[in-house]
Amino acid sequence: MRFAKYHGLGNDFLVVDLRDVSAADAAAAQDPARVIALCDRQFGVGGDGVLAILPSATADARMRVLNSDGSEAEMCGNGLRCVVQWLHDHGGVAKEEMAIDTGAGRHVCELLQRNVTVSMGAPRLLRGEIPMVGPLGASVGLGLQTGAWMIGGQLVGFASGEWRGSDDRLRKRIYLAILCLIAGMIIMVFGNLFGKAW
Numbered sequence: 001m002r003f004a005k006y007h008g009l010g011n012d013f014l015v016v017d018l019r020d021v022s023a024a025d026a027a028a029a030q031d032p033a034r035v036i037a038l039c040d041r042q043f044g045v046g047g048d049g050v051l052a053i054l055p056s057a058t059a060d061a062r063m064r065v066l067n068s069d070g071s072e073a074e075m076c077g078n079g080l081r082c083v084v085q086w087l088h089d090h091g092g093v094a095k096e097e098m099a100i101d102t103g104a105g106r107h108v109c110e111l112l113q114r115n116v117t118v119s120m121g122a123p124r125l126l127r128g129e130i131p132m133v134g135p136l137g138a139s140v141g142l143g144l145q146t147g148a149w150m151i152g153g154q155l156v157g158f159a160s161g162e163w164r165g166s167d168d169r170l171r172k173r174i175y176l177a178i179l180c181l182i183a184g185m186i187i188m189v190f191g192n193l194f195g196k197a198w
Contacts, residue, residue: 001016001025001029002016002017003015003016003038003045003050004086004090005047006051006082006085007078007082008077008079008081008116009078009187010078011048011076011078011079012047013047013048013050013051013079013082014038014039014045014047014050014051015050015053015082015086016029016050016051016052017086017090018030018052018053019053019054019055019061026052026054029050030050030064030066032066032070033070035050035067035068036068036069036070047068048068049066049067049068049073049079050066051064051065051066051076051079051082053083053091056100058101059098059100059101060093060095060098060099061083061098061100061101062100062101062102063079063080063100063101064102064103065079065103072103074102074103074104075103075104075107077118077120080102080107080109080118081109081118083100084098084111084118085116095111096110096112097109097110097111098111104121105121107119107120
């Protein structure tokens, strides 16, 4: 199986072009056991996941995100940036704007001087829109994640009644999450300004 190793802001992936292979070869490349073996950092190639580039009847391509544990994610912004760069450099799609279908819908991407920007769409901030278990009225916990997109979903607790409570630990976690959001945005701005994929 031919693959390329790409990274977007530190997330590293194995990019596999399955647009012109047999159905059996495409299925074998996306098999969860194979994905786990390939992504193993000690005995495999190593990576955060496998990005399968598949044909699309209505877009430039379709991307399927297979995590290192073999599960499937509906979307990955850094992975999408890698797929667009690969399609431009090696996949015969020499366009500055591409439409890529994902499990989360179609995303329009723009490639300018080796910088890929992705139209991520509106964030899902309501508890019922976030794929989690538990009652719909429950507050979403705050996590310390550094990606601006991920923090948006983590700040749902800010709008809940918990903010008005007397829990100083929660308040500190919210402040820290906001600082991480600002830091993530600064990193993205500088990456775009200086033309570097970090």
